[in-house]
Amino acid sequence: MNWKMSRVVTTIADVLVAPIAIFGIYLILHGHLTPGGGFQGGAVVASSTALLIIAHGAFGEHKKDLSSLESTGLTLFILLALFGLGYTMFYNYLAGTGTLFGAEVPSGINPGYINTGGTVTLMNIAVGMEVIAALSLILWMMAKRSGSMDLETSRSEVEE
Amino acid sequence: MRKSIAILAWVVLVAFLIVAAVQMRDFGEPKYDDMDQHFLDNSQIDDETNNVVAAVLFDYRGIDTLGEATILFSAVSGVIAVLRKMRKVKRGVESG
Numbered sequence: 001m002n003w004k005m006s007r008v009v010t011t012i013a014d015v016l017v018a019p020i021a022i023f024g025i026y027l028i029l030h031g032h033l034t035p036g037g038g039f040q041g042g043a044v045v046a047s048s049t050a051l052l053i054i055a056h057g058a059f060g061e062h063k064k065d066l067s068s069l070e071s072t073g074l075t076l077f078i079l080l081a082l083f084g085l086g087y088t089m090f091y092n093y094l095a096g097t098g099t100l101f102g103a104e105v106p107s108g109i110n111p112g113y114i115n116t117g118g119t120v121t122l123m124n125i126a127v128g129m130e131v132i133a134a135l136s137l138i139l140w141m142m143a144k145r146s147g148s149m150d151l152e153t154s155r156s157e158v159e160e
Numbered sequence: 161m162r163k164s165i166a167i168l169a170w171v172v173l174v175a176f177l178i179v180a181a182v183q184m185r186d187f188g189e190p191k192y193d194d195m196d197q198h199f200l201d202n203s204q205i206d207d208e209t210n211n212v213v214a215a216v217l218f219d220y221r222g223i224d225t226l227g228e229a230t231i232l233f234s235a236v237s238g239v240i241a242v243l244r245k246m247r248k249v250k251r252g253v254e255s256g
Binding site: 074091104 | 206208210213215218219223232240
């Protein structure tokens with residue numbers, strides 16, 4: 001069974017996917033400056049995945065790469081937390097050191113500099129990777145195994 | 161042996177919950193504000209982070225965020241386990 005949406009739906013989805021995904025990535029990368037962060041931005045990017053799946057069906061075979069992306073994000077998060085164990089777990093050892101995301105923040109009201117935050121920024125990215133992959137994987141698996149949205153149901157039924 | 165361990169764990173858990181319930185503050189008074197002012201004052205100094213919420217999420221209360229991420233991970237594991245590809249059994253043939 002083929003999942004067929006009209007040309008209007010697929011075209012609008014193709015147009016809207018890129019802005020939604022870019023907005024989600026913006027939310028993740030600016031998590032230490034503006035409202036949002038890893039979880040919220042990841043959910044926004046996963047909603048663009050939902051749009052693609054609704055428009056085009058459960059395309060391709062993405063279980064391996066999405067689950068490896070999720071594991072990578074979670075492992076990165078735990079490792080970033082464990083590297084601070086010389087002081088405590090989740091100690092922000094990069095803040096104010098001048099290295100990666102280590103610029104100093106002027107106290108009080110300031111315009112917000114992207115090169116600050118230390119491990120907070122890196123953990124936002126790691127959690128964002130995990131949430132993107134996790135929610136996309138849930139959506140993709142449900143669409144794939146539900147049958148009607150699976151683009152290759154008939155072929156896989158013949159195989160097994 | 162396993163049963164006694166389970167009973168012991170249950171007793172310890174219930175004792176812990178009872179102690180926590182007795183020590184709880186009055187209903188409707190969310191007065192856990194010992195750390196609030198510290199967060200507001202020091203998030204720019206401790207973390208070099210403008211966003212106090214991000215500082216609380218990923219530094220001061222990082223273990224909670226780790227638990228949150230683990231919950232998401234186990235949710236995905238459960239979805240994959242439920243929706244895994246089953247081997248189709250032909251109708252009328254017993255599956256051993």
